[in-house]
Amino acid sequence: MHAEHTSLLAVVIALPLLGALFNGLTGRKLKNDTLVHSVALAAVAIPAVLAWVLFFQLLGMDEHGRALHQTLFPWIHVGSFQIDFGLWLDPLSAVMLLIITNVGALIHLYSIGYMKGDGSYYRYFAYLNLFIFAMLCLVLGDNLVVLFLGWEGVGLASYLLIGFWFEDRANAKAGKKAFITNRVGDFGFALGMFALFVMFGTLTPVGDGGINAQLAANAGAFDSTWIEVAALLLFVGACGKSAQIPLYVWLPDAMAGPTPVSALIHAATMVTAGVYMIARLNGLFFAAEFASSIILYVGAFTALFAATIGLVQNDIKKVLAYSTVSQLGFMFTAMGAGAYAIGVFHLMTHAFFKACLFLGSGSVIAAMHHEQDMRYYGGLRKFMPITHLTFLAATLAIAGFPFMAGFMSKDEILWWAFASERGSTFAYILVLLAAFCTAFYMFRIMWMTFWGEHRGAPEGHGHGDEHEGDDSHDHADDHGHGHGHHGDPVESPWTMTVPLIVLGALSVVGGLLSIPPIFTGHETIHFSLHHWLHPVLANSEVHLAEAYAHSGALEWGLMALSVSVGFAAFLATYLLYKGKDKLYDIFSAKTPGLHNVLWNKWFVDEIYEGALINPLVLFSREGLWRIVDEVVIDGIVNLVADMGKITAINVGRLHSGDLRASAGVMVLGLALIMVAAVAFGIIEVDLSAITSLFEGGDASDGVSSLMGGE
Amino acid sequence: MDPSVLALYACCLLALAGGAGVIVLRNPVHAAISLLFTMLALGGAYAMMQAHLLAALQVLIYAGAIVILIVYVIMLLDQGREEVPHPFYPLGVAIGVPLAVLLVVISAPAFMGASAGPEPLITGPEDCTNCESAAVMVKKPDGSLVEASGCEDYVDTDNDGFTDCNDPDCHDNQLCYGTVRAVGGSLLGPFVLPFEVASVLLLAGIAGSILLTGRRPKELEDVIAGPAIAPAPGPQVVSGEGRGQA
Amino acid sequence: MIPSMDFGLMVPELLLIAAGIVVLLADAFLPREAGKDDPRGDVNDPRGINLGITLVGLLAAGAFIAFGRGDVTGAQETFEGLFIVDRFGDAFKMVALLGTILGVLLSDGWLRNQRLPTGAFYALILFATTGMLYLLSATDMVMVFVGLELMSIPLYCLAAALRWEDRSVEAGVKYLVLGSFATAVMLMGFALLYGFVGIYTGEATTRLDAVVTAVNAASAAGELPGFALLGGVLAMIGLLFKMSAVPFHMWTPDVYEGSPTSITAWMSVSVKAVTAAVLLRIFGGEVLDALHLEGILWVVAALTMFLGNTMALTQDNVKRMLAYSSVAHGGYMLVGVLAASSAGSAAVLFYAAAYTFGNMAAFAVLIYLSRVGYEVETFDDLKGLGTKMPLVGAVMGISMLSLMGIPPLAGFFGKFAIFRAAVTEGYVWLTVIGLLTSAISVAYYLRPIVVMFMSDAPAGTAKATGQAWTVRVALVAAVLVTVGLGLMPGGTLDWALESAQALVAGR
DSSP states (O other), X not given: OOOEEOSHHHHHHHHHHHHHHHHHHHHHHHOOHHHHHHHHHHHHHHHHHHHHHHHHHHHTSOGGGOOEEEEEEEEEEETTEEEEEEEEEOHHHHHHHXXXXXXXXXXXXXXXXXXXXXXXXXXXXXXXXXXXXXXXXXXXBSSHHHHHHHHHHHHHHHHHHHTTTTTSXXXXXXXXXXXXXXXXXXXXXXXXXXXXXXXHSOOOOSSTTSHHHHHHHOGGGSOHHHHHHHHHHHHHHHHHHTTOTTSTTHHHHGGGSOHHHHHIIIIISGGGHHHHHHHHTHHHHHHOHHHHHHHHHHHHHHHHHHHHHHTTOOBHHHHHHHHHHHHHHHHHHHHHTTOHHHHHHHHHHHHHHHHHHHHHHHHHHHHTTXXXXXXXXXXXXXXXXXXXXXXXXXXXXXXXXXXXXXXXXXXXXXXXXXXXXXXXXXXXHHHHHHHHHHHHHHHHHIIIIISSOOOOOOTTOOTTTSOSSSOOOOOGGGGTOOSSOXXXXXXXXXXHHHHHHHHHHHHHHGGGGGOOGGGGTSOOOTTOHHHHHHHHHGGGOOOOHXXXXXXXXXXXXXXXXXXHHHHHHHHHHHHHHTTOTTGGGHHHHHOHHHHHHHHTGGGHHHHHIIIIIHHHHHIIIIIIIIIIIIIIIHHHHHHHHHHHHHHOSOOOSTTSHHHHHHHHHHHHHHHHHHHHXXXXXXXXXXXXXXXXXXXXXXXXXXHHHHHTOO | OOHHHHHHHHHHHHHHHHHHHHHHOOSHHHHHHHHHHHHHHHHHHHHHTTOHHHHHHIIIIIIIIIHHHHHHXXXXXXXXXXXXXXXXXXXXXXHHHHHHXXXXXXXXXXXXXXXXXXXXXXXXXXXXXXXXXXXXXXXXXXXXXXXXXXXXXXXXXXXXXXXGGGOTTOGGGOOSTTSHHHHHHHHHTTTHHHHHHHHHHHHHHHHHHHHHHSOOOHHHHTTOOSOTTOOOOSSOOSSSTTTOOO | OOOOOOGGGGHHHHXXXXXXXXXXXXXXXXXXXOBTTBTTSOOSSTTOHHHHHHHHHHHHXXXXXXXXXXXXXXXXXXXXXXXXXOHXXXXXXXXXXXXXXXXXXXXXXXXXXXXXXXHHHHHHHHHHHXXXXXXXXXXXXXXXXXXXXXXXXHHHHHHTOSTTSHHHHHHHHHHHHHHHHHHHHHHHHHHHHHHHHHHHHSOOOOBHHHHHHHHHHHHHTTOOOHHHHHHHHHHXXXXXXXXXXXXXXXXXXXXXXXXXXXXXXXXIIIIHHHHHHHHHHHHOTHHHHHTTOHHHHHHHHHHHHHHHXXXXXXXXXXXXXXXXXXXXHHHHHHHHHHSOSHHHHHHHHHHHHHHHHHHHHHHHHHXXXXXXXXXXXXXXXXXXXXXXXXXXXXXXXXXXXXXHTOTTSHHHHHHHHXXXXXXXXXXXXXXXXXXXXXXXXXXXXXXXHHHHHSSOOOSSOOOOOSOOHHHHHHHHHHHHHHHHHHHOOHHHHHHHHHHHHHHHHHO
16 A cells, blocks of 8 residues: 655644643643643644544545555664654544544543642643653554554553552552553563564554555465464553453553543543554454454453443442443454454444543542542432433443444444354353443443432541542542532533533444444445445455345344343343432342452452462562572572681671672682583593693693793 | 603692692781792793793792782781681582682693694794794894794704704894793783783772772761771671662 | 884773873862862862863763764774774773763762762773773783773772772772682683684784684684683683673672762673673674583573572662662673674664663662762662652653663663564574563562652651762763663664674674
C-alpha cells in the first residue's frame, strides 16, 4: 500500500506533548488554573479537529490506498535494524485517533469541573496531556517500536495518574501494582517483538513489506510454530495492558485515580491498546490459529469472570472497573474469533458508553462529596436529571437494549463467537452468561443509585472507617467538607454535563456506524465501520461461510435470545431491588457462600499473594539471599575466616580474613578456570617438559635460547 | 647441566623461598628480611641471565633502598616487637598449592624450550634477538663500522671466542642484552613512551602522597583521636554490615 | 634508534598531564584565603581556580579529540606503533572524558566541605584520566601495563582520600592490595605471551598485534602450547578484575562504599568503559577463539550478570546497591565484548555511554541530597525526598529507569544493542540470561523510586552544607543526555558503529 505524505500528523502528536511540557514546567509557578486548563484543553481539542480533517482526507482517497505517512526523524540504526520515528494513518488508526482525541477532549473538558480546586491542578493536566501524546504514539506509530514507546508511555502516564493523590498510601500501592503487573506483560511483548524481528526482519506491520503484507503474500514461508509463539507472547503483553486473565488484577485497583482518568485511560483508550495491537497485527494473529483460540477463551472467561465479580460490589467505580475488564473480554473474544472489525467496533462503542458511565459516576461521586459506596446513594434521579438520563442511556447501551450502541457490537460478537469457524458454542455460552451479568449489575447500579428513595449517609458515618477494602480514596479533605451534613446532592456544572450529554447521545446512536449485515441482507452498507476497516483487514477476515449456511433464522433466534437475556436481568434486578430498604443485603443474605466468593473477587488477589508473591519474596529473600549470599559467599568468607580464628588471637581490621577472602575468591576463580581448562582439554599438560628438566641436556638450550645469551 | 643454569635455578628457588617466608613468618622484621632475600636472589638470577645492569639495580634499589625503607616503617610504627598473628588457612593451602603446581606444570614448557611448543625459528649462540632494536654499530672483519641490521651481524669479529656482544675487547659494541647501553637504548629507544608515562606515574604517586598525608582539617582533628591510618582495634567490621539485613 | 615521535597525536594526553602539573603548582603557590564561610583561611581553592584548571584541561582534551583530529579517517601510529589513534579509541576517550568531567563537577563541593587538598585531588583525577587515554591508545603490552597502572594508582589514593574515615582507608587499602594482585596476575600472563611470541616467531616483541597474529597462526596450525593459553587467561583476568567481573569482583562493594561518592561514581563508569574497550582491542575477534577464552568469558559474563543483580537485590545501602549493580552492568558489557563484531563493539560503546550518564545521574542525586543536608546511606534515608523535591526525585527516577533498561531512555538502547549483537553472533542463551537478570534488576532499581515518592516527606528542613551549583550542572547534564540518548539514539548509534568499524577493520 503506497502511503501519501502528510505533515499534519506531527502536529497532532506534538501538541499534547507541548501542552504537557508547558503545564509540567510552568504550571506550578503560574498558579493560574484557567490558563492551565485552557492550554491543556487546546492541546487536545486542536488535534481532535485535525483528526477530522485527516479523516476526511483519507475518505477522499482511493479505498485501497487509504494511508497517510510521515517520518519525523531517523531513530535507531543498529546494523540491519533500521527504525525511524514514523507515523502512519490508515482507516484503523484513524478510528483510534478520532476516539482518543475526541473522547479525550470531552474528558479534558469534564476534568475542568471535576478537578476544580485540587492542589495539583497543573500536574493533573500535564499528566493527562502526556497520556494523550503517548496514546497517539501508540496508535499512530508505523512500527512496533514506536508503538511500544507509546505502550510504555501510556503505562507511565497511567501509573502517575493512578498514584496522583500519592499522599494516600492505598493509591500509591495501586499505582505500584499497575506498574509491576504491566511489566510482566511488557516482558512478553518485548520478547514477541524480538521473535517478529527474527522472523520478518522488520517491525513494521503496515505498508509494503510490512509484517501483514509479508504474511498475506506468502504465509507458508514462515514457521507456523514461531508465528504462534510470537502471537502468544504479544498476547501476554495485551493481557497486561488490557487487563485480561491472569493479569487483570491491577485495573480494579487503578480506580484509585481521579474518575475522569478512569474514564479516559482505564475505560476508553489505554486498556484497549491490546485490542488495537491485535487488530494492527491482524495478519499475524490470523495466521496463528492456536493463539487465536487461546485469545478466544481467555477473552470469554474474562468476560464472565469479571462480570460475576461486578454483581456484588458496592463501590460504584469498582463495579464499572470490573465491567470494563469484562467488556475487554468481549473484545478479545471477537479478536479470537477472527472478527477483527467487530472487535474494533466494540472498542469504539465501549469507549462511548463506558466513558459516559464513568463520567456519570464521577458526577454522582462529586455530588455525593466523594462518597463512592452505592449503599448511601439512591433516588438521585430527581436531584441529577441529566446525569441520570445519560447514565441510563449508557446503561441501556451496555446492557444490549435493541439498537443501542452496545447492542450492535455485542450482538455481533456473540454471533461470531457462535458461528465463526474459530468460535465455539462453549465460548458463546460464556459470553452470553457474561451479557446477562452485565445487564444485571448495570441495572443494580441504576436501582441503588438513581432509582428508589434517597438514603444518604447514615448518621455518624465518617470517612473511611466503614469502607470496604482499602481502596476507596479520601481526598475529600481537599474540598474542606465534613461528611453527611451538607444538603441534597446537586447537578454538576456544564463542563461536566456537556461531555455526558455528548457521550450519552453517542451511546444511543453510535451503533448505527456499523449495522450488522443481518439487518441489511448480508451486505455491508457503504458507510459502515466494517466497510471502512475492510482495506486494513481484508486479508485476515475469517469467513462465515459455514455459519451462513445456516438459515438467517438462527441468527435472528440468537439475537432474540441475547435481548431476552438482557430483559431477564432487568426483571431480576426489579424483583430484587425495587423498593427494598436495605437492598444491598439481599444478595448476601440469600446466598452467603456465593456472595462471599464474589465479594472477595474469587480470592484471586489472595491466591496471587499466596501462590506467587509470597513465594517469590520468600525465594528472593530466603533462597537467593540466604543461599547464594549467606551460604555460598559468606560461607566461603566465614570458612576462611573461621579457620583463621582457630589460631588468630586478635585479628586486626585491615589484616582481617576479609581481605584475604577477597583475594582468596579471586584465586579460587582462577583455579576453577584453570581446572576447567585442563579438564576440557583446552590446555594440555605436558609432563614430559618437567621430566626433561631432570634429565638435563636440552633444557639448558631452551633457557638460553629464550634469554638470548650463549 | 651448565653451572650457570644450575646457579640460576638456585637463585630462583631462593627467591621463592624468600617469598614464602614473607607470608609465613610472623615477626614483621623477619618477614622484611625474608623479602630482602628474595630481592637479592632475584638480582642473582638476573646476573645469571647476563642482565648485569638489571642485577645491579635490583640489588641497589630493591634490596638496598626499598626493603630498608620497609624495615624503617616497621620500626617507626613500632610493630617489630609484636608478632603479627598469622593464621594458617587450610582451605587456602588446599586451593593454592595445587593451583601453583598446575601453573608450573602448564607454563613449564615455556621455560623448557621447545619440548611442548614448536621449534624456535632462530636458535644458536648468535641469537641476539634482544639487541636488535637498539641502534648498533658493528665492526666488520675489514675494520669498517656499519649499522647492524639484525642478529646476523653479531659475530665474533676478532675470532677470540667471544661474540662481539660479549667481547671484553670490543667496548664500542657492548650493546647487547643486559648492558647499560642496551637497557638505556631500549628505554630511550623503542620504549621511550612507556618510560615517560612511567614518570607521570611517579608524579601521580607524589600527588597521591600529598593527598594522603597532607594536613588534616582543623575542626576534625579534635574529633578523631589516634593516628589516621592506625588499624581499628576490635573485631572485624570490614564488610558485611551493608551487605546484611535484607 | 630514537623512534619517530608525533606528539600531535598525543595532544589530549599531554594536555591532561599539563593540567595536572599546573593544578599541583597552583595549589602549592596560590595563597590560601579566608573564604566567606570560613574565616580561618583554611579553605582550599576558594576561588575555584583548581577546579577551573581541571575542567579546562579536560574540556580542551575533549575538544581536541572531537575537532582536532583533522580529516584522517584511518588509524595513525606513532612511537614505533606503541601509540595508536583511531576512531574506536577516540570514541571511548570521549566517553571517559565526559565521565571524568561529571566526576570532577560532583567532587567540587564535597572537597571544599571536607577541606581536602583540591590540587592533589584533581591532579590525581587528571593523571588517572591520562592513564585511561593511554590505555585506549595502547597497542603494546608494556603500554597496556603502564597505562593500567597510571589509571589505577591514582584511584587507589582517591579511594582512600577521606583518610580519617575507616571505611575510606579500608577501601583504599583493599583496592591497592587486590588491584596489585590482579596486576601481578596480568603481568604473568603478558610474560607468558611474550615468551610464546619469542619462541614461536623467533622475534621477541611486546606488540599486541604480533601476539595476536602469532596466537592465531599457532592456533590455526594446531600448535598453540598450553602456556600461551595460560598467558591469555591470566592477561584477561587482570582486565576482568578492573571490570569487577565475577569472581574477581570481591573488592567492588567495599571499595565503592568506602570511597568518596564522587569517586565511586566516576570509577564505576569510566574505568569500566575503558577496560571494556581494552578487552575489545586485545581479545576481540578470532583471538578469543584461538585462545579458547570464549567459554570462560561466557561463564564469567553470565555469572557477573546473575550475581551482580541478585546481590544488588539484597542491599539496604544505596551505594552498595549501586556497586553491585555496576558489577552487573560490567557483565552486560562483557556480553558485548564476546560478540566482538562491529555491531557488538558499537553496542559496548553505546552501552558504556548510556551507563556513564545514567549512573552519574543516580550518584549526582545522592551527592546533591547530601549537599542539601540529607546524607543518604540506606534506602530509608531517601524516604519521601521525591515528594519533597520532585525534580530531584524525577532525576533519580529517570536514571533508575534508564539503568533498568526501560525505553525510551538511553539504557534501553544500550541493552538492546548489546543483546541484538549477541543474538546475531549466536549467543542466544547468554541473551536470555541477560534478559532475565535485567528483569531482576527492575526489583531493586524500583526501590529508590518507590521509597522517594511513596513515603511521607521528612519533617522540617535540613541544613544545606555547602554550595552545589557544580552538582546541579552535573545532575542536569547527566539526566538530559540520558533522556536525549533515549529519545534520539540514532545519531549516536551510527557514530558508535563507525567507531567500531574502525576497530574491526584494523583487526
